Amino acid sequence: MPVYEYACNSCGHHFDIRHGAEEKPALSCPVCAGEVRKIFHAAGIIFKGSGWYITDNTKKEATAADSPATLEKTPETPAPVASTDTAVEKPATTPEKPATPAAT
Secondary structure (H helix, E strand, C coil), X not given: CCEEEEEECCCCCEEEEECCCCCCCCCXXXXXXXXXXXECCCCCCCCCCCCCXXXXXXXXXXXXXXXXXXXXXXXXXXXXXXXXXXXCCCCCCCCCCCCCCCCC
């Protein structure tokens, strides 16, 4: 439960009372039994750094660069494996033959 500060309207005595936020306790000054008022203070929390402005977390308008096609993950190619055996020959590749026209 939070602690609230009160001040006496008659003698000016300040004191603290712990009670729930929705409770309305019947309070009087412990010194003179006079009427009291609640004292309000600035919040005890300070936000520092970026991320505390309304413009920091808003959705940006979609651009062509943000389209789903460009956001898809591209497949990663495996890194080349270093070979310790240098005597291994690469298999020969045969060049593609040009297509021959079909006889009519």
